[in-house]
Amino acid sequence: MAEQTTDTSNEKNGDKINHARSLTYYIFALVIGVWLYTLWADRMTPMTDQARINGQVIRISPEVSGPISEVHVVNNGLVKAGDLLLTIDPRPFELAVKAARLDLQQSAQAYEADSAAINVAKANEVAARVKVVNAKKNVERNRVLAKRGTISQATMDNIESDLETAQAGLAQATSALDKAKQEFGPRNIDNPEIQSALNKQEQALLNLNHTKLLAPADGVVTNMNLGIGDYAGAGQPILTFINNNNLWLTAMVRENSLAHLKAGNKVKIVFDSYPGKVFEGKISSIGWGSSGNGSLTEDGSTGLITSPTSSAKAQRFPVNIEFTELPEKLDLRYSGRAVIGFYPGESYIGERLQDIWVWAWSYISYVS
Incomplete structure (x- = not known):
């Protein structure tokens, strides 16, 4: 009887070992199968x-330096294309424009006392040229967005139409200047002193225009940690814009x-x-x-x-x-x-x- 019990116990132990061995084989086969599948699926x-x-993602940088006088957006706020983001204190640049205009007047008066009409025509031409420059920048900035489908073709057509209008205005202003020069007789408009004054006035107007930072497209302004009184340096990123x-x-x-x-x-x-x-x-x-x-x-x-x-x-x-x-x-x-x-x-x-x-x-x- 003892021997029979021992044999039965040995058989049970053998069955357990066989089951454990089979289970181990199944696990190994499963692991290898999963491994081969991952190699194939990869x-x-x-x-x-x-x-x-x-x-x-655009890091917006100002083109002029100065203290920030106004902030028109909030952190993580939605903006539309052309929205005003912030304003750099324009007073120094307004004074520079006035000074440039005075320099232009003084340069013109050196050649002729009665040159008011010519000065007005020159100022109008400069303003028209500024509009053309801004319109060209706007077209170049939005042409990339139009190719990506961010803005509609109709919107792009309107932007290009604005450029054509600005160019027509410049042509008209140039024509008015030529007419004024003819009415008052020959003028040495190519004189270096007059050209220098014109360039200073144009640069002053551009700098004044750059005191306003605009949104390049519809999107979000984020990671903004500036406020009124912070100093904005030209070429230094101060805002992060995400389209x-x-x-x-x-x-x-x-x-x-x-x-x-x-x-x-x-x-x-x-x-x-x-x-x-x-x-x-x-x-x-x-x-x-x-x-x-x-x-x-x-x-x-x-x-x-x-x-x-x-x-x-x-x-x-x-x-x-x-x-x-x-x-x-x-x-x-x-x-x-x-x-x-x-x-x-x-x-x-x-x-x-x-x-x-x-x-x-x-x-x-x-x-x-």
Whole structure:
């Protein structure tokens, strides 16, 4: 009886060992299967959580120096194109304009006592030239936005029409000046003293115009830490402007996952700020270089977006993604994090499996 009990116990122990061994084999097989799947999926249906919302960020700098006399916007406030952001104390520049006009008058009086009509015509021509300069800058600034679709073609047509009107005004002012010169007889308008006075007046008018900083487009002013009395230095950035009407995604993708990706490929997007929801987009372009370590920052020496890879692993390259069919009320913020699943059309089964992964990630973001 004791021997029978021992044999039964040995059989049970043997069965347990066999079950444990089988379970171990299953686990190893599962791990190897998952590992092989990730290697395959990394090339056929890549996915990355190294993605950020990107956009046009402008560091607004004044063209003249002086204390700030008025601030017309609040931090993180919405602005429209052409809105007044802040005003640099204009009084010194107004005095400079007056001084330049006096210099011009004195220079003209040196050649002729009765030159009031010529001086008026010259001042009008300078003002018209300033309008043309400002109109050209406005056209150049908005032409880039029109190409990106930020502003409508109708708006761009109106802006170009303003330039034509300014140029016509300049032509009219020039014609009036020529007429005045003919009426009062020959004038040595090319005299260096008169030209110097004209240049000073034009520069003074431009400087006065530059005391008002305007919004370059519709967007948001953020990271603003200045107020009335702060000193604004010419060429020194004092405001950060984000064009929140022209946002896209930049995903940093490992180079060994780029084999099948190309512009136009469909992608699915999960935002941390919108858990449980999956959005769609498409690849607009794939970068040709990256450097360093970071996210949405640029290398000062190369101008390339830095990669978040700090070890000897595969380098990452920027893949730009444009949104499709996003809800109007979606509140996206610059540099917000996203998870991207790519659909290059290489494997139907792989893409259906990726649908499951993307769906799972959309809920994992609740606790991430």
